[in-house]
Amino acid sequence: MAFYGIFFFYIIFWTAVVSPTPILNRGYIPKTNNIDFTIEKVTLAPDGFTRQLSTVNGQFPGPTIEVNKGDRILMKIRNKLGESTAMHAHGMLQRGTPWFDGVPWMAQCVIPDDYEFTYNFTVADQVGTHWYHAHETMQYVDGVFGALIIHDPDDPFKSEYDEEIIVMLNDYHHTNAQILLKQFLTPESHGEEVRKIDISTKAPPGSKCVDNAGLAKFEFVKDKKYRLRIINTSAFSAFFFSIDKHDMEVIEADGLYTKRNKIHRLPINVAQRYSVIVTANQPVDNYIMRSEFQKTINLPNIKAIVHYEGAPDDPEPKDNPWSDSLTEYVDLDHKTLQPLEEEKIPESTKKFEFKIDFHKNSTGVVKAFLNNSSYIPDINFPTLDKIFKKKSFNETSANAYIFDKDGEVVDMYFINSDDGEHPFHIHGYQFWVLGTGNGDKVDENELNTHNPIKRDTATIPASG
The missing domain is CATH 2.60.40.420 (Cupredoxins -  blue copper proteins)
Structure with missing residues (x-):
């Protein structure tokens, strides 16, 4: 990239x-x-x-x-x-x-x-x-x-x-993010296209570097069980997270308990969080903890070391990756990732449909659009202040969708015409994920209305 x-x-x-x-x-x-x-x-x-x-x-x-x-x-x-x-x-x-x-x-x-x-x-x-x-x-x-x-x-x-x-x-990143943003928001950058371009992983000549940084090391004790709290704090990339030869059992997604769900590799998008239980049940040795970039970002796996107490130090443990094939890139299957306690899903009272698109604006810069509107903040009058003062939202660029009365239950449909996936987060809310699919139509008979997972950050799939 x-x-x-x-x-x-x-x-x-x-x-x-x-x-x-x-x-x-x-x-x-x-x-x-x-x-x-x-x-x-x-x-x-x-x-x-x-x-x-x-x-x-x-x-x-x-x-x-x-x-x-x-x-x-x-x-x-x-x-x-x-x-x-x-x-x-x-x-x-x-x-x-x-x-x-x-x-x-x-x-x-x-x-x-x-x-x-x-x-x-x-x-x-x-x-x-x-x-x-x-x-x-x-x-x-x-x-x-x-x-x-x-x-x-x-x-x-x-x-x-x-x-x-x-x-x-x-x-x-090695470059200040403001510089990257300025470059990103130019007609020449083609916006999201930067995610698909190879990048060099070498520091430029003359860089000041410390040559003993080494790989991060996580200490395990044989037969102990660990709750790993995994947080994706990235700007762009989703990852596949795993530990060689160690199963993981998911028990939490975005602050909500789930039924135990055994996996080998965990897909985790920007701002998502999971807790998994990992048992140190392998022979005393060193193992690789790895995160894999999306295939559209052509970079090698990034590694850390899981070091069992009593094992010799090994700066480069042997590779033993899981071979599971996972779809690129979607969340854990919403039909198998289930809440620990069942909830009755209320009937919806309103439906919002949102079309997500990325294209050039009037200045030639690629921006995100929601129902053909790209959000512009009002830096003189914050949204919450407008609400308290009962002001109307007349500007299309406010992207304001209104709840008319207390207690409404809204079905939100997102149609993503972009060929990249996008993490979606609602501030102040947790939502049930009823289903995802390809294309611009949703088969409502396929929606999971019986005990769906609830979370605050979910992946909207590419072109889906």
């Missing part, structure tokens, strides 16, 4: 955070968690290549937030970036606090440079694996992101694993 002569290095950045399973009980008293974040630019070399990154407290990725179900989060943001920012807690429903959702010009105005702002919200009924990230321009691509974990005192699987490990996948 190349931006027509603009060099960048496209890799997965692995982050391991190990914590003992928290001991909670039904008598747990919720508490307030004070989170103090300074957002600033720092020179680092997380993969050996030295560059300036936007960071949270000088770290890449940012610190992990760990709270318990029912807790309150007070997240103070000190903006020292030299530009405005905003912070989104991805997956948080923000019931009663939509102004703390962190979307500029939608939920709030931006946080100016050299200014402090505190997000204040509770996680009353939410659990599981989430993440936080800057939501202004491309800041999270340059490093303003981190894991957000909500532990559950009533976790139905807590007796089935010994430790937790957070695994963050990221398509990390």
Whole structure:
């Protein structure tokens, strides 16, 4: 993948955070968690290549937030970036606090440079694996992101694993994201076409590099069981995640428990999260943890090492990849990925149909269009403020679709004419995934209305 002569290095950045399973009980008293974040630019070399990154407290990725179900989060943001920012807690429903959702010009105005702002919200009924990230321009691509974990005192699987490990996948670039965005939004870039072009993986001459970065290493103990919390924090790429010779059992998708679902390889799109249980039941040795790029991004597999306690160090374990063939690129089968507890699906009261298209706008730049309209934010009048002041949405570019009354249940149909898949996320909501298919027609008889999976980020397939 190349931006027509603009060099960048496209890799997965692995982050391991190990914590003992928290001991909670039904008598747990919720508490307030004070989170103090300074957002600033720092020179680092997380993969050996030295560059300036936007960071949270000088770290890449940012610190992990760990709270318990029912807790309150007070997240103070000190903006020292030299530009405005905003912070989104991805997956948080923000019931009663939509102004703390962190979307500029939608939920709030931006946080100016050299200014402090505190997000204040509770996680009353939410659990599981989430993440936080800057939501202004491309800041999270340059490093303003981190894991957000909500532990559950009533976790139905807590007796089935010994430790937790957070695994963050990221398509990390060597060039500042603002430069890449500027190049991307030119008539010459052809927009999404950049995803299909090979790129060089070598640093340019004269680069300052650290030659001992090595592969990330995850420590396993023989016969222990691990809950891997896997988060795709990338800008562009979906991945296939796996560990050689180790089965995985999915138990969570986007903060909601699932029935145990044994797999070898996990497809995970941008902003999706899964928990899987992995048992260290192989001979004491070193094994490869791998993420595979989509085939349209012609890059080699990216590897980390699973090192069993007692095994000799091995910088290059033998390759033993799973040979399963997975469709490129769709989510885990919505008919087999099922919620742990069955829910009765309510009858819909309204239907929205959206056509997704990518084509050139009046200036020759490829943009995304929804029902022939490309969204333009009103930087003088945020959407939420308009709602509170009962203002109308007259501009087509607002892409506003209105719920007329409380309690409506909406069926949303997306027809994707683009030849690339797209992750779809709704802020403040979780939705049931009833089905996907090819072409521009949906066979309503094939929709799964009996116990479908609920999540907050799903993949809309290419040309489907």
